[in-house]
Amino acid sequence: MTDLIRLRAVSKRYEQTGPPALDGVDLTVAAGEAVAVMGPSGSGKSTLLNLVAGLDRPTSGDVEVAGTALTRLSEKALARFRRSGIGIVFQFFHLIDDLTARDNVLVPADLAGIGRRAARARATELLETLGVAGRADAYPAQLSGGERQRVAIARALINRPPLLLADEPTGAVDAATGEQVAELLRELNRNGQTVLLVTHDADLAKRCATRTIEVRDGRVTA
Template sequence: MRRAGKERTASRGGPPGGAVAGPVLRAVGLSRAYGEDASLVWAVDGVDLDIPAGQTLAVTGPSGCGKSTLLQLLGGLDRPSEGEVWLGGRRVDGLGERALARLRRRSVGFVFQAYHLMDELTAVENVELPALLAGSAPRTARRRAAGLLDQVGLAARARHRPAELSGGQRQRVAIARALVNSPLVVLADEPTGNLDSAATHDVLRLFAELRSAGQTLVMVTHDERVAATADRVVSLRDGTLADDIRLDGGPRLPEGAGADHGAASPLGALLDWED
C-alpha cells in the first residue's frame, strides 16, 4: 500500500547498519493503515526508531495516537502496510506466520494491561507455558518459571490461580511469563493501567531491576511514573513521532511514586496534553 507522493526509504540486503551489533529493535518507515479510500486512516505513519540493546524506552501520547498499534507492529502481532521491522539484526516483517510465531515465542516477551493469564492454570503453569511451547523440557520450564516467580516476589503464590491473586500479583506473573524465554525485548502495553498506586510502585521497581540487568524494554504508557523509569521517552501524535527525550541518569523510581502525575516535571509537560 503506497501513497502517491510519499516515498519510503527501505534498506536492502543485510541488516541496516550492516551488523547485528546495531539496534536490537529497529523500525524503518513503519506505517499501518486501516480502512479504504475516504475512510483510510494511518494509525502509524512513517515511524523511524532505533532501540539499542539494554535501553528502556517509554512511548507516550494521547489515546488513539497509534501507541498500541506501534507496539503490535514491533512485536509481530500485526503487519505493517509499509516499512520494515528488524529484530536482532534480522528483518522480520516479511516472515511467514509460523516463523513469526516462533520469533514471538523465543525473542519477544509481551506484558498487557489486562494480563491475559489463563484462568485455569496456576501462576507457575502460566509462566512456564511459553517455555513449553518453545520446546523446553517440562522440568527445565518448571524450574525456570519457579525461579522467575521468586524473582518477582511470588514464590509463595506459585500454586494459586489468577482469580486468587490481586491485580498487582497478576501483573507480576505476566512479567515473569514475558521473561521465561529470555527474550531480546520485552514489550509492555499500559502495564500499570489496571493497578492501584501500591501495585504500580511494585511493578516500577521490577522494571527498574530489569533495566539494571540489561533487559531491553519498550513500554506504552499514559503514566509519568512509568515513563520516568525509562532511559528515553518518545511521544506519538497522529501516528508520527513528535518528541524524543533522553532522561539524564537513566531509569529511576521517582519519589512519591504513588502520587498522581502532573505537569510539574519535564515529563509532566510532555504528558500534560494526554487524555
C-alpha cells in the first residue's frame, strides 16, 4: 500500500517561547487506512490535523499528502490542493448559514470549477447515500445536529478527495447521532476512503479506526 500521508520531523511553534504544539512528529498513513489520532486537550491533535489539511504551516519538517509536499506550496496552491485533495468534517459542522444543504454541498465543486450538472448529480447521490436527500432544500438552522453533520460529510466528499479528515465529528451531536456518524465513517473506509480522525473519544476511535495513534505534549507516543 502506498503512503497517503507522510510527516517527517514536523514541529510547530505558535510562539517563540513556550513549548511547541508539535515536536518532531513522524507519521505515515497508508491509502485506505482509517487512523484515529487521540490525546487530551492541548496535546497537539488539532495542530496535526491543520498541518495535514494545509490550513497551517509547520515551523520545521515536511508534510506530504497524496504525493504533494504541502510545505512548498503557496497559499493559492494550498487552496487548490484542499479543493480536491482532502475533505474536512468539523466538530461544529461549519455549514454556511444562508445556503441550503444542497448548496453547501456544492460549494467545493463550484470552487473547483466542476460543471454544474455533474456537481448537482454528485451532490444528490451523496445526500441520498447519507440519508438526507429529503432535506436538500433546508437551511442549516432547519436541520438537526445529525443532519448537519451528514451534510458536512457530503460536502467533504463531493470532489472525491483521497483523504477525509474528521475533527471530533461526534463532539457536537447526541449519542445516537454520534453512533450514526461513526457508522458512516466506517462504511466510507470500508469502501476505500482514507480517513484521519481526530478524537478524544476512545469508543469512536475503536469503532472507526484501523489504527490509533496517541499524541501527548506534541509528540506521537503510540
